[in-house]
Amino acid sequence: MQLTRKQTDSCIECGECTGSCPISRELSGFSPRQIIKRAMIEPDGSLLHGREIWACLSCAHCSERCPADIDFPEFIRSHREEARKAGNSPHESHHGILQAIASLQTRNIKQQRTGWAEKVGAFHDTGEYFYFVGCLPYFDVTFRYLNLFPLETAQSVLILLNKMGVEPVISNHERCCGHDALWSGNEAVFRKLASWNVEVIKSSGAKTVLFSCPEGYFTFKNYYRKYFGDLPFEVVHMTEFLARELPGAELTFEPSSDAAITYHDPCRLGRCSGIYEPPRQLFQFLPETQFVEMERSRENALCCGTSAWMECSSCSKAMQMERLQEAAQTGARTLITACPKCQIHLTCAQSGTDMDLKVRDIYTYLLKRLSGDETHSK
Amino acid sequence: MAIQGEHLNQRKEKIGSIVIVGGGIAGVQTALDIANSGFKVHLVEEKPSVGGVMAQLDKTFPTNDCSSCMMGPKLVELANHPNIEILAYTDVLDLDGEPGRFQLTLKKKARAVDPEKCVSCGICAEKCPVEVSDPFNLDLNRRKAIYVSYPQAVPLVYTIDKEHCRYFTKGKCRICEKLCENKAIFFDQEDEIVRLKTGAVILAGGFEPFDARIRGEYGYGRWPNVVTSLEYERILSGAGPFQGHIQRISDGKIPRRIAWIQCVGSRDNHLGREYCSAVCCMYATKQAMITREHDIEATIFYIDIRAHGKGFDRFYERSKSDSDVRYVRSMISRVIPNPEDDTLRISYATPEHHIREETFDMVVLSVGLCPNPSAKQLAEKIGIQLNEYGFCASDPLDVVVTSRPGVYVCGVVQGPKDIQDSVQQGSSAAARATALLADARGSLVAPPAIPVERNVSDEEPRIGVFVCHCGINIAGVVDVEAVADYARSLPNVTYATHCMFACSNDQQQEIKHAIKEHGLNRVLVAACTPRTHEPLFRNTLREAGLNPYLFELANIREQDSWVHQAEPETATEKGKDLVRMSVFRARLLKPLYETSYEIIQTALVIGGGLAGLTAALSVSEQGFPAILVERTTELGGNARTLYYTEDGANPAQYVQELIKQVEDQSLITVYKETEVVSITGNCGNFTSTLSVRGESEVVSHGVVLVASGGQEYKPSEYLYGQHPRVITQKEFEAMLMSQPEEVKQLKRVAMIQCVGSREPEYLYCSRVCCTAAIKNSLKLKSMNPNAQVSVMYRDIRTYGFKESYYLKARQQGIRFYRFEREEKPKVASQGAHLSISVFDAQLQTPIQLEADLLVLSAAIRPSKESKQLTEVLRLPLDQDGFFMEAHPKLRPLDFATAGFYLCGLSQGPKFANETIAQARGAALRAIIVLSKKEIVAEGMINHVDSGRCRACGECEEACCFEAIKVKEVEGGRKQAVVTEALCTGCGGCNVACPTGAASLAHFQEEQINAMIEESI
Secondary structure, eight states: OOOOHHHHHTOOOOOHHHHHOHHHHHSTTOOHHHHHHHHHHOTTSHHHHSSHHHHOOOOOHHHHHOTTOOOHHHHHHHHHHHHHHTTOOOOBSGGGHHHHHHHHTTSOOOOOOSHHHHHHOOOBSSSSEEEEOTTHHHHHHHSGGGTOOTHHHHHHHHHHHHHTTOOOBOOTTOOOOSHHHHHTTOHHHHHHHHHHHHHHHHHHTOSEEEESSHHHHHIIIIIIHHHHOSOSSEEEEHHHHHHHHGGGTTOOBOOOSOOOEEEEOOTTTTTTTOOOHHHHHHHTTSTTOOEEOOSSOGGGOOOOSOBTTBOOOHHHHHHHHHHHHHHHHTTOSEEEESOHHHHHHHHHHHTTSSOOOEEEEHHHHHHHHBTTOOTTOO | OHHHHHHHHHHTOOOSEEEEEOOSHHHHHHHHHHHHTTOEEEEEESSSSSOTGGGGOSEETTTTEEHHHHHHHHHHHHHHOTTEEEEESEEEEEEEEETTEEEEEEEEOOOSBOTTTOOOOOHHHHHOOOEEEOGGGTTSSEEESEEOSSTTOSSOOOEEOTTTOHHHHHSOOOHHHHHOTTOOBOTTOOOEEEEEEESEEEEOOOEEEOOGGGSGGGOTTTSTTEEEHHHHHHHHOTTSTTTTOOOOTTTOOOOSEEEEEEEETSSBGGGTBOSOOSSHHHHHHHHHHHHHHTTOEEEEEOSSOOOOSTTHHHHHHHHHHTTOOEEEOOOOOOEEEETTTTEEEEEEEOTTSOEEEEEESEEEEEEOEEEOHHHHHHHHHTTOOBOTTSSBOOOSSSTTBOSSTTEEEOGGGGSOOOHHHHHHHHHHHHHHHHHHTGGGTTSSOOOOOOOOOOOOTTSOOOEEEEEEOTTTTTTTTSOHHHHHHHHHTSTTEEEEEEESOTTSHHHHHHHHHHHHHTTOSEEEEEESOHHHHHHHHHHHHHHTTSOGGGEEEEEOIIIIITTOTTOHHHHHHHHHHHHHHHHHHHTTOOOOOOOEEEOOOOEEEEOOBHHHHHHHHHHHHTTOOEEEEOSSSSSBGGGGGOOOOTTSOOHHHHHHHHHHHHHHOTTEEEESSEEEEEEEEETTEEEEEEEETTEEEEEEESEEEEOOOEEEOOOOSTTTTTSTTEEEHHHHHHHHHHOHHHHHHOOEEEEEEEETSSBTTBOSOOSSHHHHHHHHHHHHHHHOTTOEEEEEESOOOOOGGGHHHHHHHHHTTOEEEEOOTTSOOEEEEETTEEEEEEEETTTTEEEEEEESEEEEEEOEEEOHHHHHHHHHHTOOBOTTSSBOOSBTTTBTTBOSSTTEEEOGGGTSOOOHHHHHHHHHHHHHHHHHHHTSSEEEOOSSOEEEOTTTOOOOOHHHHHOSSSOEEEEEOGGGOEEEEEOTTTOOOOOHHHHHOSSSOEEETTSOHHHHHHHHHHHO
């Protein structure tokens, strides 16, 4: 499971990772090239005891470029468990509430996870498709202060699915996918959450699991498979599903007065999963819409600045501002992303500035532009 | 053809012709070597003209010689060779048959121009209304839809670009057809299928540069000032789109700062291209040095600098010390454009672990070499195995041999390599192919047609002057037009002009034309050095019916434009002076006549190691006797203890088989415990005295192959010889083979690289040590997986496919620590063990290592015999004590002295398979001489005026060649007599002669005095 020594050994010390790293730019002295070499020489040394191990965003800029094909994010991840054991923990953001919520879900708790859905559409306990909602209900109560309503994303997905003739399973027993636990060195928490989820989905009889969240998709696709072997269901991202099914679904979209739109590739969907095209295909369904790319897009897209709700800092803020400015430079007024965390982080960074980009989630935006839809217009 | 085919079938005769597929430098060299050794050659090239990528280069490393000028003479020889047929714009479709008797199916693509009628006057292109981007200049400028790739192209025939031609795309125009006076335009011309019989096939299909668009983060194709290295060659070239002025693509402004990014498309596992392209470090260094001459800052971003070839490290060091090229060891993640001024931002990791951002006006991407897709396709079609990267797979030790018998390979299509290695491999493939067909030598070649010589003895001198631009090499400094105008005003100058490249094939036609039209009887070219170019122009005169000695070369490049770059006006005046001097000398030139004499068709091979054995066997395979001289009691040399290579070959076993073959070969006479003590004579006719176990023996031979070998340096550093646990890499290899039990006990093995290499007094890379250390580390790991191996290095130089073993070593957990020359590892004895401290240059921290064995990668030094031989043979050594070839790119296998060839470690450090290829190549170069019955002696020899000779013997004393001796002549009188075949025209006797009786033809006193008088 752990990235083996052999994989990092193949480093040829070229330094491309360090040059690629957005943290190295902001945090003087942070250098993946050095970290790998040091870890080779003293495996129990400074990596486990320093702050660097938590500073990495695992954004995969470096591994995307690495000529020796080293998966640096995975290398970092695999050492975080040990770092924790050595008493080295990350700074948790938002006072640790999101970590607490995740670990609570490892227990046999009673959740109210489907209330939002009852109001807007049809869903079932069993069926062909399973919509994995992820943490949106918890984010919804946490980020009201930013004037964000992450459940709108889930509601939009459900409405779109219904309109396409799909009435998915939405389960009250679903748990956090475990992504953040996995990436902050809490493998035990991840395992518990993941085995819950596998059982819940199995019992629904679903053959296809749809994800609106890139982290859930990435975690299922890669880590669930690693921990639990082949899954008895297919893992599909909503943008993939929509890009494939929309053309035959007889849904039409309306023109709008919005100026140009641009799109921010989330790390877990883009570099980590290779899904670049499907979200862009969706924009082509929107009439009279000018889609513009940011200077850095696809595999070059800048990260939104923090991961796994930890180590949020001035460094994160600098990256977020850089990203927002890049979006503004395109002339677009609407910045669309496909990840709730990217939306939260970029919205947070913009608050208190005089920038007025609309940071929107892709599903909510699509639904807003859908012809003849009044159910969800706000 | 059918009847001839059946006839051949019955007699099972081999066909005395060879097809070469690919007309780049490798193919061109192969074609010339084969054609000059008695075989017919068909050179097939898919593009409209030959020349390949070398024709696009500005200069070549490590000498910074002009690429066109080096290629020019070869292309001229190729174009005019009676035994070479060039089939340009032709594709190979299929290959049938067996070695010695193949049938090749070709498609001659329709040019829509009749090559027989086209005289390349260029009117068609001038008037063609369609402009398209010019692929020869990498689309940096425009050409017409009817075109020649470059003005010096061979064959010089126009071709219609059917994709863009207005007639072919829209059905009307035909302007070119109307204007062509020779009626050469032929719109209805169709592709023609041609079948050729041939004895052997050589694939030399070359490469294509990596498509930089694949690495989108560098912005190639999006940001105008990001260019590829090949584009930059065209930018630098005087014949390129900007006439050699370095300028930005976006605005034509002169850049102030340029960055090079290395390994674009190379050493990149992520892209499935883990191999190293072997040439980019050196070409970037070259480009940066030339760029510095324009006073532009140059920075190279790299992983390791791979300066593994002969003279490369000195070149690299010079680029830092003399040219101020900056090198930064960090790869670049992306190039960020600044839209306001089209500058480019790059950020990189500094040694202090920081990120630094810098702005450049231009970025050059050092793109790697990829297999040529059409060569790859052809190889697949005719059943040649490819390696995992798509290059032709070949035998690990005999690298020109492919998986299909009778089909050989050379150049980059076999694997990334530089021009020198391509040329050597070309000669080697030629040796292999001609050995296969040795019985058919001479069966299909035509005797050269030499026109009748015009008698000019009664004519007043009529001199034609041709002033060469040499791209911008000369014209960039000297006002060549003014020099030509001035020449026109000089006495006896009938005609004077200036031209882009005097040495190009089209220009030879111009010179011949001018001789005829203006009745010239002397020709003066003001260009470069006679050392490389005189034979070419002399031949042009010969073909025009003039005696070749009526040619004069004024060197306005090395002696003028290159040394007076900063003073163009004075340089122009000096150019005029040089031309005037030469004109006055040319007026006095006299025809000289060469005599021919018989060749002794035997080769003397000095050195019985891998190189010498291979060379001797190669010579004998072609039916010529060889004398093999070995200093020690045993044949085999260093190869006897080369037990394995990284790619699974076994040189030790190979050399034992080779020794057996040599000893069984009746044409080879082996002398062991023998040294050459003296040599007299000249090319084609040598007499040598050997000391065979102390006894003198005299042998006669036509050529000499020097393969005196090299040896591992015995270190004086790092406790070698003082501590029993410090050994060399070769000793370690022997230990791995003979003491497996001890090897299994090793816990910690340390290795130190560059011991005795890359030092100020030995400023060269020993080429093999990185791979040897990696090979031995992997072997150790396979025998003893728990052993910890630490390699201390300066740059890892696993060039070409060897890079995959470096990656493998890394993956096996072998540790690499980089140190700087100024901070070498320190080794201390700790009882039976060693303690080593090394300052890791990457981490910037000291590392402490314990080792129970320290292995030193010791340098390769030339054998002691080299120094002694250089005196006996009068051959030059380079600064490092290796023998010096005639020219590193043009003639890497020849000495400057005719009849002498070199190969193996005596020429420079190299791998076993490179030695084998080089030895075969050198043997073929020698066979070019041996395969002729007669050789023409130099006409430029000494003459003795019998009236003035006092028979004092001073000349005899002065002559190194025993060519002049005091003898009794008619009437019992004594006089100095010259043996024409031995005289080299060196002039030594002229200087010694007290009376002026001895005079050198072509350098007579009045000729020299005329020049001196004009110079004052």
